Each structure stands twice: as structure tokens, then as C-alpha cells.
Amino acid sequence: MGIDWMPENDNPVVACPYFTGAPCEQNHPLLWERRGEIRHCACRLTDRPYSYEQSLDKAHEEVWTEADTLFEAFRLQKQGRACKHRSRYDRMEKQWRMFYDPIDCAREGFCRYCDVLQTELSPKKGNVFYDVKISRTQKGVGLFPDETIVSIIKGKKLLDSFASLTLCEAIVRCCGAQIQESEENRSFRERFFDPTYTVEVQNIRAERRETRDLLQDLRDAAEGIKIVHAGDMQKAAAQKKQERKQTAQKKKIARLERLILEKGLDGLEKADLCRSQKLLPAERIAELVQQRQTPPSTAEQLCLFESVPISHTERM
Numbered sequence: 001m002g003i004d005w006m007p008e009n010d011n012p013v014v015a016c017p018y019f020t021g022a023p024c025e026q027n028h029p030l031l032w033e034r035r036g037e038i039r040h041c042a043c044r045l046t047d048r049p050y051s052y053e054q055s056l057d058k059a060h061e062e063v064w065t066e067a068d069t070l071f072e073a074f075r076l077q078k079q080g081r082a083c084k085h086r087s088r089y090d091r092m093e094k095q096w097r098m099f100y101d102p103i104d105c106a107r108e109g110f111c112r113y114c115d116v117l118q119t120e121l122s123p124k125k126g127n128v129f130y131d132v133k134i135s136r137t138q139k140g141v142g143l144f145p146d147e148t149i150v151s152i153i154k155g156k157k158l159l160d161s162f163a164s165l166t167l168c169e170a171i172v173r174c175c176g177a178q179i180q181e182s183e184e185n186r187s188f189r190e191r192f193f194d195p196t197y198t199v200e201v202q203n204i205r206a207e208r209r210e211t212r213d214l215l216q217d218l219r220d221a222a223e224g225i226k227i228v229h230a231g232d233m234q235k236a237a238a239q240k241k242q243e244r245k246q247t248a249q250k251k252k253i254a255r256l257e258r259l260i261l262e263k264g265l266d267g268l269e270k271a272d273l274c275r276s277q278k279l280l281p282a283e284r285i286a287e288l289v290q291q292r293q294t295p296p297s298t299a300e301q302l303c304l305f306e307s308v309p310i311s312h313t314e315r316m
Helices: 056-077 102-108 165-174 176-186 188-193 214-222 230-263 270-279 282-293 298-306
Strands: 013-015 040-042 087-090 095-098 125-138 147-157 198-207 226-229
Touching (some): 056 095, 125 165, 165 198, 176 188, 176 198, 214 226, 226 230, 230 282
Parallel strands (some): 147 226
Antiparallel strands (some): 013 040, 125 147
């Protein structure tokens, strides 16, 4: 309504600590309408000294004290299996709801005792590994029938870092559908363009390190299934990335050496000079500068002219 609610205009707003549905008559009429779950209260300057009993801090503290009291009742209702980190408080309805996900617990990793599992977390670290079976139908050509191509990617890691084996085992027990959904989302493009493309998560397990069943790999290969290990794929990708990095580094060094021979250090731009000092050792830079300053010898010039063939017309 043409009003900017900000401290610069001496009319800032704060979140109202009383999450009631009815508009507050003490508030500005334009702020009676609630935006989502938060209602804003208009503030104004006053000459009265600060009083905690009449402050916003006390009002908010009373709300969260009430929330803590309600959480203890919620914990009793759950027979002690309620985690405050995995719960959310609805200040409008004044109710607690728990959204337990051991994957989030494993990624955050700040608890030593799990209230939901009612056990101490194991100090042993591990990860959640699983296999992904991919199937698709390749259309036949001419007299050749359609062929079903099956491949399995084994040993995929769920977590980016190691977590307690207690949480990893909890993930194996209750997060299979979530892992399956995540893999389907990753392969959305392939499944969109190929209706026969299917993804199936198999063999979800909690281990301290990846283990391989070579006999099972041989049996799968004998059945015509292509076996690929995620660890090997990551190593190959890392090696290719290192090779690309080394190739780019060599090109940068060759370019800088060519610029030093052509222009010298004084003729280089500031950025190229910094790069040359960073990538080239001092001995190599001195060698290039010396090579640029040293003119070709007379013997080299004679050899150069002697190597040029003389035509029959020039002899005449």
C-alpha cells in the first residue's frame, strides 16, 4: 500500500511472537493480513528505557519455553524415541512433528547418542554401498530380434564421507525406497527418451570399506551382464581429469616460453609475468632470457645459407 517498512523510515517490523489467527488491534491495519505463518508487527520509536519484562525478547522466550514443555510431552508420547534435531514445531498449532531420516543424521554427524534408536552410536566408521541394475531393450535390425542389454554398477557410495556404522545400518533398514527414488531421478533423461530403460537398486549394505565378490562377478559376466565397479569408474575419471590438467599445464608453459622468447620479461603483460614466475622455475626463465639475448653465431648463419639449394639458373 505504498509503505516501505524499514528502519530507515522509522517503521521497522518484527516477527510477532504470538502466532494467533485473529488480527491484533494494536498492530497497523495494513499488517493485519498474515503472510504465510508469520505475522509482522509494526514498531515505532520510544523514549522509554529498555525493560525485559515488556520486551520482545521475553515474549519470544516464553514461546520457546512453552515449545520445550510441549516437546517433553511429545517425547513421552513417543516412549522416549523422539529427536529434537529431527523434529519441527508448528507455532500456529503448537504441535511437534518428527521427520526422522538417518541419511541426514549420517551427513550431519553431530550426535553421539541416538534418541530414536535408543543406542549409542558406534565409533566405527563406514558407508552405505549398493548396486544399480540397468536394463534396456535394443531394437533389432532386419531379421535380428530385439535384445535386452543388462549392466550392473556395483559398489556405489551413498554418503560423501564416512559415518557411524550404527547409522549406516539404520539407513539399510529403512531407506531403500529413498535410494531407489534418488537413482530414478538421476536417470530421468534416459528413462524419458527410452521407455524400456529401467533402474533397480540392489544389495544395499553397510560396510567399513567396499568389498567385491569376484565369483559373483564371473557368474554375472557368464550370463551376459556387463559388470562395472563404481570405484574403478571414479579412478578412471580422476585419471582422465589429471591427464587433461597436465595437458593444459603443458600448453600454458609452452605459451609462456614462446612469449618470453618473443618479447622478453619486460614485454610481458603483468598477468603473463605472474603466470611465468608461478609455472616456470627461475633457472628456466634465466635460460630463456639468455637464449633471447644471444644472437645466432656466424657458423650457424653459414650453415643456414649452405643448406639452401641453388638453382641451375642462379649458377648461370
